[in-house]
Amino acid sequence: MYPIDMRSQQRNDTCNKSLDMDLFLHCSLAPAVFIILVLSFLERRLNRRWIDAKFYLLNGRFGIVIPLDFIGTFSNRCSFGFAIGAIANKVVILFSGDYLPVHLPTWAKAFVFLIGGIEVGLSYYPFFACLSTDFKLIGSILGFLYTLTWFIITSLSIAECPQGKGFGEYDEVIFQWPSLLCLFFLLGRFAHMFVKAIWAQLKLQTEPGEHFPQHIHQAEHVRRLLRKPVGHEQRSCFQQKIYQWDPCFKFPSRMIGTCMLALFCLYIVVIFEFKFAIYMFQMLKMWERKLENLIAASNDSQKYAPLVIQLEESICIVEGVWFFSMVAAILTSITYVFHILVCYRKHMKRLWAGEKSFLPVKYHNPSPSECVAAIARYSGWQIAYILWGYFILHIVLMIFGFIFTYGIVYPIQHNQALKVVKGLVISALTFVVVISLMVLQIRIASKYFLQPKISPEDKKKPLALNNRKAFHNFSYFLFFYNVILGVGACLYRFFCSCILGIWLIARIDRTILQRGYEAYDMGYKTWIGMLYVDHYHNNPVLVTFCHMLLNGRGEQMLQGSPSYHIFTSSAAPRVSNKARTRWQLLYTLLRNPGLITLRKPKEFDFSLDSKMIQASVLTSRIQNEQEGPGQLSCPLLVDIGPSFSESHGVYSETSVPVFPASPCLTPESPAFPL
Structure with missing residues (x-):
């Protein structure tokens, strides 16, 4: 945070650390990569590729490890928040750019920032990966050991040199205690995960996520929509003016982690600024005393006495204005952090209700690619806006403080x-x-x-x-x-x-x-894109509707998915998807012969006339069977041409199997829904 030349003027008793945290950050990449590979080996890919045929012994292993679901995670929010808070000091270092080389070209700084961010992210990747993995036992052991290593090294570094490189005693303790607190919490969390995993292995306790969905609040929201509205409830002044808790709404882990990291980073930045200001005030007072000694030693002490008094008053004014402006800027920034959550809930509820009047007209249908990119950069931008907003607001408040002091307070003190x-x-x-x-x-x-x-x-x-x-x-x-x-x-x-x-x-x-120039506000565009992604993926009505469809249809094929296996708990026997698709295709085309002409052809020379002939044959056959007294007889193999392409998820064949001898499909049977 401080310039290099200013650090050289610090106290002579600054100790030399034998444990370099920057070097440990580089060395931690090796165990981090090892943990990622272990967790990736335990994960299995749902979609097999050509490489699986060559390495069939892996059986689809080395899947992609997810550190944190930035869209639909509503569980372990505090754990993820503390995991994000553990990297607060590193984020501040990235924000300040102290690690940049001195003689680095300006155009190359962007690449250095990118490399530094990737290195910090990779070093802290195991914290999130071990929390979110489905293999709780291995994840808890690896996460506990990795977190314990970071906790021990950080504690030894603080104990070895508590004053650090700051401008006062115990600076390192003041700067590092948020990270130590987060690491200590993660140690307890991984220990709790280990105990629960052992209990689950011993069949003493069942994992709650295996039977109950984690989106219960969304189902409660839909139930509340379907109930008859009641009268207005009596709300307190705090609930009316500030915030009212809603049991049917939960903030995603992304929002909780962003706010926690913003608060931790704001704390570290304020401490840096406070230490820097104290140091500067001490330097000003030291120069003032030297000036007083010089004036007292000269023969014209009476002539320069008013100058010394005016300098003392100016230093007092600057110190007082800086302190009050800092407090006001801190309170405002903290208020903004919590107000972000309030605005997020308010805007999400409006989008759920179909109301877009609070958005500019041009953003009623935003670009999907821009929305995906927006939610990826939202957390980082929000923290940067909070920190820069604090600095700018502090400077402006100091300017207004000087105007007020020299315009009103100072003249009153001098009998004006x-x-x-x-x-x-x-x-x-x-x-x-x-x-x-x-x-x-x-x-x-x-x-x-x-x-x-x-x-x-x-x-x-x-x-x-x-x-x-x-x-x-x-x-x-x-x-x-x-x-x-x-x-x-x-x-x-x-x-x-x-x-x-x-x-x-x-x-x-x-x-x-x-209005009309919102496109130039990149932060606002990021906020809107993030809202739309959450709206499309976490809409309670949509999620509940999909839940009901999955339960009603008994889609066993989704049981292996980590996001939706909780919705399918039916114990029905498995049926081949290819066979089910063929029967459904044949039955639908028998009940709707006109659809044959609308089917997408593949690489076959299948003319429209042939399709029309087959559709006419099927139509006349069904009409004859409906006019007859008997039931529909089992038809023979019917060549109905190629089916839907593989991009639609339906198996393609040039023919479909015949009906079995019994039972046969009847004209009264409902057509399979498209």
Whole structure:
């Protein structure tokens, strides 16, 4: 965080560490890669490729390991949050860029940032992978050992040199305790996972995820929609103005982890800034004492005495303004972090209800590729916006603090209170007069230049002019005054735009640009893209509907999927998907012969006339059977041409099997739904 030349001016008693955390970060890549390979070996791929035929002994192993589901994870949210919080200090180092070489070209810094981010992500990958793996026993053991190693090395580094490289004692403890806290929590979490896995192996306890879905809150949301609405409940002032807990809504792990990491990073940045400011104030006071000694040793001490007093007052003012502006910026940034969650829930509920009026018109149908890229970069951008927003807000508040102090407080302390009051009264009077004239114009227009109400029950008069000649004279004489008034209104607009833009710079849930220019606000575009991805993948009605379909159809083919195996608990015998598809295809075409002509041909020379002939034959056969008294006899093998292509997930054949001898399909049987 600090420049290199400033670090050389630090205390002489700064110790030299034998444990270099940067070197340990590089060395940790080897065990991290080993853990990833072990977990990848345990995972099996659902879709087999040509390489599986060559290495058939692997049996589909070495699948892709998922560190964190950024879309649909609602379990272990606190664990993932603490795992993200463990890397807070590394994120701050990446944010500050202290690891960059001195003589590095500007164009190459982007690649160095990318490499540094990948290295940090790979080093901390086992924390997330061991938490999210389905093999809890192996994951808990590997995660516990890896976390314990990081905890021991970090603790030894702090114990060896508690003052670190900062500007005071115990700086390393102050900076590192959030990471130690998160690592300690992860140790307890992995130990808990190990005990539960052992119990599950001994059949003493059943894993809750094997029988109960983790999206129960979404089903409760749908039930609440289907119930008859009740009257308004009595809510407290806190629930009305600030936040009301909703049991049918859960924030995904991505949002919880982002907010926790933002708070940890904000804490580290504030501590860095506080230590830096304390150091600078100490340097200023030291220079002040040296200046006093020089002036006292000179013959013109009385001449330079006012300069010393003014310097002391300036240092006190700077120190006071910096402290109060820092507190205000910190409170504002913390409020924004929690307000992000409130806005996320509010916007998601509006999208679930089909309401898009709060979004710009051009973003009602955003690009899918941009939305996917937006949710991938949202967490990083949100943290960067929070940190940069804190710095910018702190600087602006300091500027306003200096204006207020030197404009009001400083003159009052020097017996110029009357002058200050006089200036304030004149400014306030001018403002009141201008506002009064604007209000007067509105009153005159309402009373003399609008036609009366059409109905006595109307709240407002209609927008219809009355006394047009008087109105034209009124507009003419006020034209020249409104030109002067417009200058003040323009300055007021500029002032409000600057204040609101700086105040809301950290919030990407709303744009600070005018309507029509939202496309230039990249943070707001990221927020909207993230909302749409969550809306399309975590909509409670959609998820519940898919849950009901999977349960009703008994799709056993999805039992191997880690995301949807919880929805299929039926113990029905397995049936070949190829056989089921063939029978369903034949039955559907028998009941709907017209669909034969609409089927997609493959690589066969299958003319439309041939299809029409086959469709006519099938139609006449069904009609004859329906007119006859008997049931539909079992047809022979019917060549109906190629079926749907493989891209539709249906097996392609040039013919379908015949019906069995018994039972036969009857005309009364319902057609298979398309």
